[in-house]
Amino acid sequence: xxxxxxxxxxxxxxxxxxxxxxxxxxxxxxxxxxxxxxxxxxxxxxxxxxxxxxxxxxxxxxxxxxxxxxxxxxxxxxxxxxxxxxxxxxxxxxxxxxxxxxxxxxxxxxxxxxxxxxxxxxxxxxxxxxxxxxxxxxxxxxxxxxxxxxxxxxxxxxxxxxxxxxxxxxxxxxxxxxxxxxxxxxxxxxxxxxxxxxxxxxxxxxxxxxxxxxxxxxxxxxxxxxxxxxxxxxxxxxx
Amino acid sequence: xxxxxxxxxxxxxxxxxxxxxxxxxxxxxxxxxxxxxxxxxxxxxxxxxxxxxxxxxxxxxxxxxxxxxxxxxxxxxxxxxxxxxxxxxxxxxxxxxxxxxxxxxxxxxxxxxxxxxxxxxxxxxxxxxxxxxxxxxxxxxxxxxxxxxxxxxxxxxxxxxxxxxxxxxxxxxxxxxxxxxxxxxxxxxxxxxxxxxxxxxxxxxxxxxxxxxxxxxxxxxxxxxxxxxxxxxxxxxxx
Numbered sequence: 001x002x003x004x005x006x007x008x009x010x011x012x013x014x015x016x017x018x019x020x021x022x023x024x025x026x027x028x029x030x031x032x033x034x035x036x037x038x039x040x041x042x043x044x045x046x047x048x049x050x051x052x053x054x055x056x057x058x059x060x061x062x063x064x065x066x067x068x069x070x071x072x073x074x075x076x077x078x079x080x081x082x083x084x085x086x087x088x089x090x091x092x093x094x095x096x097x098x099x100x101x102x103x104x105x106x107x108x109x110x111x112x113x114x115x116x117x118x119x120x121x122x123x124x125x126x127x128x129x130x131x132x133x134x135x136x137x138x139x140x141x142x143x144x145x146x147x148x149x150x151x152x153x154x155x156x157x158x159x160x161x162x163x164x165x166x167x168x169x170x171x172x173x174x175x176x177x178x179x180x181x182x183x184x185x186x187x188x189x190x191x192x193x194x195x196x197x198x199x200x201x202x203x204x205x206x207x208x209x210x211x212x213x214x215x216x217x218x219x220x221x222x223x224x225x226x227x228x229x230x231x232x233x234x235x236x237x238x239x
Numbered sequence: 240x241x242x243x244x245x246x247x248x249x250x251x252x253x254x255x256x257x258x259x260x261x262x263x264x265x266x267x268x269x270x271x272x273x274x275x276x277x278x279x280x281x282x283x284x285x286x287x288x289x290x291x292x293x294x295x296x297x298x299x300x301x302x303x304x305x306x307x308x309x310x311x312x313x314x315x316x317x318x319x320x321x322x323x324x325x326x327x328x329x330x331x332x333x334x335x336x337x338x339x340x341x342x343x344x345x346x347x348x349x350x351x352x353x354x355x356x357x358x359x360x361x362x363x364x365x366x367x368x369x370x371x372x373x374x375x376x377x378x379x380x381x382x383x384x385x386x387x388x389x390x391x392x393x394x395x396x397x398x399x400x401x402x403x404x405x406x407x408x409x410x411x412x413x414x415x416x417x418x419x420x421x422x423x424x425x426x427x428x429x430x431x432x433x434x435x436x437x438x439x440x441x442x443x444x445x446x447x448x449x450x451x452x453x454x455x456x457x458x459x460x461x462x463x464x465x466x467x468x469x470x471x472x473x474x475x476x477x478x
Contacts, residue, residue: 024338028267033275040466076446077466099263103449207315210342227279227316 001220003233005193008170011135014189014217023210027093030208031062034188035069037205037229038129039077041186042070042160044230045201046127048079055125057118057152058085059132059145059166065089066162066188067131068097074129075104082125083108084118086144113144115151122155130159130180132166135192139176141167149178160184163192170194186230190219202233240459242472244432247409250374253428253456262449266332269447270301273427274308276444276468277368278316280425281309281399283469284440285366287318294364296357296391297324298371298384298405304328305401305427306370307336313368314343321364322347323357325383352383354390361394369398369419371405374431378415380406388417399423402431409433425469429458441472 006014018025042054056071058064064085071081083101088094088111101108109117122128130152132145141149149167152159159182164170167179173194174181185198188206195202204222207229214221224231245253257264281293295310297303303324310320322340327333327350340347348356361367369391371384380388388406391398398421403409406418412433413420424437427445434441443461446468453460463470 023342024335026265026267026335028265029271032268032271036272043466075450076463096263096265100449103262103451105450210339211314211344212342223317224315227282 001218003222004190004217004219005196006190007193008135010217011170011189011192014213017213018189022213025208027062031065031069031093033208033229034206035066036073037188037207038066038070038131038160038162038186039073040230041184041203041205042074042127042129043077043079044203045160045184046158048077051126051158052080053124053126054079054081054129055121055127056081056083056129057132057148058083059134060087060089061134061136063131063134063162065094065097067129068094068101070129070131071106072097072101072104075101075106081106082121084121086111086113115144115147118148119151122151122157125157128152128155128157128159130161130166130182134163135170137164137166137170139169141178146178149180152180158183160186162186163188164194165198168194173197190221191233197236199236202235203230204233205230240457242461243429243456243458244435245429246432247374249456250409250428250431253452256452257428261452264447266301270304270308270332272447272468273445274305275312276427276446277305277309277370277399277401277425278312279469280423280442280444281313281366281368282316282318283442284399284423285397287316290365290397291319292363292365293318293320293368294360294366295320295322295368296371296387297322298373299326299328300373300375302370302373302401304333304336306368307333307340309368309370310345311336311340311343314340314345320345321360323360325350325352354383354386357387358390361390361396364396367391367394367396367398369400369405369421373402374409376403376405376409378408380417385417388419391419397422399425401425402427403433404437407433412436429460430472436475438475441474442469443472444469
């Protein structure tokens with residue numbers, strides 16, 4: 001039985017069931033475990049001695065929240081993260097997550113539509129955590145993210161993308177030329193249809209899927225090793 | 240600078256600041272990370288091949304919640320946990336955490352004042368996770384926990400205690416003869432005054448303390464290794 005790749009519609013449905021009447025998880029719980037998995041993936045591939053300065057790029061939705069959690073854990077791991085979150089979500093949870101980063105003395109760029117500060121931050125970073133768009137992304141990317149994606153690519157820095165590389169079509173993959181080409185991807189809960197042929201190092205995180213949901217949707221998740229919150233998936237065959 | 244041991248009063252104060260106006264953490268976040276650290280500690284010392292059946296003993300307070308989270312993660316790690324929670328707290332969070340365990344098909348003993356079912360469960364367990372009393376415990380232990388503690392000891396099973404071994408005085412240590420003598424202890428946030436001379440294997444979990452609180456209270460926490468959520472402390476000298 002092979003690992004199931006989720007359509008954007010099914011991903012949305014499972015997410016609702018995890019937090020709703022089936023899973024009874026709070027968003028705080030899931031975001032904490034998801035963000036931890038993202039931080040652990042980055043730290044597994046890019047060590048803090050050579051890649052201490054992580055630019056954590058956060059979108060306006062839940063994935064931006066995962067990014068804030070990841071930034072905090074990266075700070076706890078001894079990295080020097082910086083947050084770029086140009087359009088912070090209005091939900092109360094993002095404000096709490098941001099204060100938690102402030103309390104770790106993690107700097108953040110001033111929210112702005114102008115990408116000049118992002119450009120400068122890129123020139124003093126070692127690696128990017130892309131937590132901009134997730135499985136609910138609908139193209140096109142809106143400002144300032146439309147301008148940001150090419151800058152991230154042009155920086156030449158290694159990129160770790162969360163769940164779906166930003167700019168990719170969740171179901172169809174990389175069809176937009178400005179979409180990112182990350183070196184590392186960490187899928188959450190289960191990988192999405194669009195990344196089926198993703199060629200970089202691919203990890204799975206979100207070791208929280210209850211048995212009843214895994215069975216209901218026949219996710220066929222791989223076995224996570226030991227006490228780890230992440231598992232590396234075999235690389236896709238070159239086409 | 241040596242690791243600070245917290246009085247029960249200071250532990251209470253730091254806990255309030257973590258969740259209140261300083262830390263802005265939700266209880267869901269802290270309990271998730273604390274319970275994960277407990278599960279990881281047990282799994283680090285007692286492997287699932289030899290010790291698959293974990294009896295997770297949960298008290299009526301927040302530590303019982305940590306126990307429920309730990310039980311869920313142990314289930315995800317491939318252990319066969321069973322929950323004993325004779326007096327489930329009334330807070331809504333405990334109900335959610337319990338459903339999350341149900342969704343992992345983790346069995347629970349029927350809540351009861353009678354310890355007969357506990358006795359039977361002990362005879363088919365390999366290791367105990369003691370999440371009964373934490374840093375807000377005030378003696379004496381009330382029923383059915385007063386009867387349970389000697390049963391846990393008599394079982395001869397290895398015991399992993401969370402934060403403070405159940406029955407110990409948080410500030411003064413083991414002064415009650417019925418208090419547990421765990422083989423392993425996982426302190427959360429920072430160790431408590433009463434366990435300063437604890438002689439078993441001692442881990443620290445709760446890798447979430449913000450820098451500003453660590454500095455304010457001069458906790459002098461040890462460095463956690465890599466991406467781990469736990470760190471083993473040096474053993475106390477034999478007196």
